Amino acid sequence: KMAAAVRGALRRLWRPPAARRGLAKSAGPRSVRQLREAEEAAPVFQYAGKAAKRKDRVFVWGFCYSGALGIPSFVKPDAGWKKPRRIQSTPYRLETEEKISSAACGYGFTLLSSSTTDITKVWGMGLNKDSQLGFQRSIRDRTKGYEYVLEPSPIPLPLEKPQQTRVLQVSCGRAHSLILTDSEGVFTMGNNSYGQCGRQVVEDETYSESHLIHQLKEFDSRVVQVVCGQDHSLFRTKKGAVYACGWGADGQTGLGHYNITSVPTKLRGDIAGVNIIQVSSYGDCCLAVSDEGEVFGWGNSEYLQLASVTETTQVNVPRHLPFKIGKIKEAACGGTGNVVLTEEGNVFVWGYGILGKGPNLIETAEPEMIPPSLFGWSDFNPDIRVAHVRCGLSQFAALTNRGELFVWGKNLRGCLGTGRMEDQYFPWRVTIPGEVVDVACGVDHMVGMVKSFT
Amino acid sequence: LNAAPGRAPRQRVRFLPAPAGGDGVATGLVATRVPMLADHPLVRGPRFRRLKIGAGHRLDVKASGVFVLGVGHGNKLLTDLYNCHLTKVYTVSGLFGKATDDFSDMGKLIEKTTFDHITREKLERILAVIQGTNHKALLMHSNIDMKTQEAYELAVKGLIRPMGKSPPIITAIRCLQFALPEFQLEIHCLHETQQYLRKIVHEIGLELKSSAVCTQVRRIRDGVFTLDDALLRTHWNLQSIQNAIRECQLKVQIELEKTLG
Numbered sequence: 001k002m003a004a005a006v007r008g009a010l011r012r013l014w015r016p017p018a019a020r021r022g023l024a025k026s027a028g029p030r031s032v033r034q035l036r037e038a039e040e041a042a043p044v045f046q047y048a049g050k051a052a053k054r055k056d057r058v059f060v061w062g063f064c065y066s067g068a069l070g071i072p073s074f075v076k077p078d079a080g081w082k083k084p085r086r087i088q089s090t091p092y093r094l095e096t097e098e099k100i101s102s103a104a105c106g107y108g109f110t111l112l113s114s115s116t117t118d119i120t121k122v123w124g125m126g127l128n129k130d131s132q133l134g135f136q137r138s139i140r141d142r143t144k145g146y147e148y149v150l151e152p153s154p155i156p157l158p159l160e161k162p163q164q165t166r167v168l169q170v171s172c173g174r175a176h177s178l179i180l181t182d183s184e185g186v187f188t189m190g191n192n193s194y195g196q197c198g199r200q201v202v203e204d205e206t207y208s209e210s211h212l213i214h215q216l217k218e219f220d221s222r223v224v225q226v227v228c229g230q231d232h233s234l235f236r237t238k239k240g241a242v243y244a245c246g247w248g249a250d251g252q253t254g255l256g257h258y259n260i261t262s263v264p265t266k267l268r269g270d271i272a273g274v275n276i277i278q279v280s281s282y283g284d285c286c287l288a289v290s291d292e293g294e295v296f297g298w299g300n301s302e303y304l305q306l307a308s309v310t311e312t313t314q315v316n317v318p319r320h321l322p323f324k325i326g327k328i329k330e331a332a333c334g335g336t337g338n339v340v341l342t343e344e345g346n347v348f349v350w351g352y353g354i355l356g357k358g359p360n361l362i363e364t365a366e367p368e369m370i371p372p373s374l375f376g377w378s379d380f381n382p383d384i385r386v387a388h389v390r391c392g393l394s395q396f397a398a399l400t401n402r403g404e405l406f407v408w409g410k411n412l413r414g415c416l417g418t419g420r421m422e423d424q425y426f427p428w429r430v431t432i433p434g435e436v437v438d439v440a441c442g443v444d445h446m447v448g449m450v451k452s453f454t
Numbered sequence: 455l456n457a458a459p460g461r462a463p464r465q466r467v468r469f470l471p472a473p474a475g476g477d478g479v480a481t482g483l484v485a486t487r488v489p490m491l492a493d494h495p496l497v498r499g500p501r502f503r504r505l506k507i508g509a510g511h512r513l514d515v516k517a518s519g520v521f522v523l524g525v526g527h528g529n530k531l532l533t534d535l536y537n538c539h540l541t542k543v544y545t546v547s548g549l550f551g552k553a554t555d556d557f558s559d560m561g562k563l564i565e566k567t568t569f570d571h572i573t574r575e576k577l578e579r580i581l582a583v584i585q586g587t588n589h590k591a592l593l594m595h596s597n598i599d600m601k602t603q604e605a606y607e608l609a610v611k612g613l614i615r616p617m618g619k620s621p622p623i624i625t626a627i628r629c630l631q632f633a634l635p636e637f638q639l640e641i642h643c644l645h646e647t648q649q650y651l652r653k654i655v656h657e658i659g660l661e662l663k664s665s666a667v668c669t670q671v672r673r674i675r676d677g678v679f680t681l682d683d684a685l686l687r688t689h690w691n692l693q694s695i696q697n698a699i700r701e702c703q704l705k706v707q708i709e710l711e712k713t714l715g
Contacts, residue, residue, distance in 0.1 A: 358606030
């Protein structure tokens with residue numbers, strides 16, 4: 001009787017199959033076929049198309065208080081609790097509206113220019129106490145100008161055809177700047193107490209908040225390169241001639257005298273009749289490279305820069321420097337040291353200071369080669385060559401054909417960009433997220449023009 | 455090993471009585487060399503009961519290639535080789551278009567991307583940058599004061615290397631083959647793990663605005679030992695092992711003397 005009752009209870013509990021709920025199957029390990037199908041069904045994302053172009057970027061690093069880096073938050077932070085940044089020791093991205101084709105660093109200020117046909121072609125930031133960035137009208141008081149420009153601000157140029165002329169190159173000295181255009185000559189602005197702007201010196205002229213931008217057009221042919229020394233200016237024309245004006249006490253104008261020159265005058269001496277393809281200067285010494293690979297120098301020689309030809313410490317006429325190191329492609333002058341690049345891609349340094357061959361080499365009058373293995377050359381990478389050399393006041397920079405930037409020299413206020421504050425006695429790589437196309441060196445800051453990788 | 459003829463038993467000089475003359479007359483003692491009883495194989499037992507085998511640098515389950523083992527005295531040589539901090543060379547194969555959670559193609563799929571915009575030139579540019587930043591890390595972790603003349607001279611010769619603990623550093627990297635979506639790299643590195651190499655492949659994919667997974671990691675050189683010295687699975691027998699040890703002895707000794715002095 002108990003068994004019948006249990007059987008009856010069981011029969012009642014048994015539900016017909018049609019009323020059973022269809023519960024989901026438990027998720028066991030998926031089979032290979034399921035995984036493959038899931039993989040094929042997954043959506044494909046596209047981050048860059050086939051025609052994706054490499055972007056052009058500008059990086060800045062060095063001393064921030066002068067505003068020369070162009071990032072206002074370094075000097076005047078956005079939030080009250082943040083402290084102003086004194087030194088930016090690694091490259092920092094600077095956002096620009098246009099693609100910057102040329103940059104130049106002066107003594108506490110920077111100029112950026114783009115080869116566009118828009119109205120605004122040149123931007124400036126940093127010190128403006130001598131109107132080296134033109135007249136920057138203050139927003140608070142419309143009659144006064146800014147003494148420090150913290151952001152890249154447009155520089156209005158008095159162009160005749162503003163929508164056709166293109167700015168080719170800019171250059172900055174201690175307190176003056178030069179802007180080279182393709183059809184309207186050279187524009188100069190800033191301090192003119194030594195005639196470095198190419199116009200007559202006016203006694204007791206106040207250079208701050210000045211609207212004056214001078215235009216220079218009388219050269220034997222079109223000007224193709226402008227270079228600013230500390231207080232002098234050099235112009236190289238298409239025919240291979242070099243003109244100079246400005247302070248000449250060290251003979252850096254190369255005109256045969258030690259006075260100031262206020263009108264650009266053609267240089268003679270050993271470069272008369274020679275086709276010069278590049279000029280360089282930053283301090284008081286100047287170098288010029290001819291199309292045959294010969295190098296000429298003039299100016300200050302207190303640091304053995306020209307000691308290979310003369311014992312005098314000031315050379316006021318261009319002299320040929322008889323170096324037997326091969327055909328020279330490019331030269332760069334710093335404050336106390338010089339560097340040249342030969343056709344084979346070797347880098348030679350001479351002068352005084354941290355030259356890049358270890359702490360033992362402080363000064364030399366004859367060029368010494370920097371071993372290519374320091375620039376990344378090895379049996380594994382035999383095609384690495386140095387493509388360009390640049391000089392700041394006490395630092396050097398070299399660009400390789402792979403787009404790597406190597407710096408060495410005195411690390412004044414973090415200008416080397418290595419992230420450390422110590423001086424660098426041999427070439428050291430700077431980590432920049434991109435391929436470095438060009439770099440401009442200043443006294444305590446540097447600007448790099450970079451193309452992104454992809 | 456135990457079956458091989460062992461060392462000859464040591465001999466000992468014993469003074470034994472000379473064979474008797476015939477009459478039983480007391481004769482003098484003659485010195486003869488007699489094998490010691492303590493060296494008799496039945497007393498001594500088998501020569502090798504256990505072998506101490508140590509392993510060199512790790513090789514994980516999904517990777518393949520040269521794996522160095524040391525036997526007996528070789529373990530001490532292994533520690534010395536480890537202190538030499540020599541580079542290892544790997545061939546790493548990757549595949550563009552996929553991203554997985556453990557950076558290899560057996561992992562769970564996270565994302566699929568397009569990869570037709572990738573060219574060999576872009577890949578080589580990324581590899582040059584990786585090499586550059588790792589070269590910088592090499593100089594920084596070697597704990598040499600950069601301001602000295604010796605540091606400059608070592609840097610010129612390319613001999614600066616971290617001689618202590620350091621994060622993984624790639625000393626050289628180049629692309630061997632490139633056929634979309636596959637590619638193969640040769641990587642020379644220090645203090646790395648195979649998972650780090652897979653992560654590098656994943657990061658290369660990210661830099662190229664796509665994604666990549668690693669399909670194969672193969673070590674082709676570990677310090678002085680190359681693929682030619684390595685024994686295949688079929689050669690894991692006593693004779694080949696003994697030959698291999700004999701051949702590598704000289705190489706290892708030279709390398710140790712050169713680096714550790």
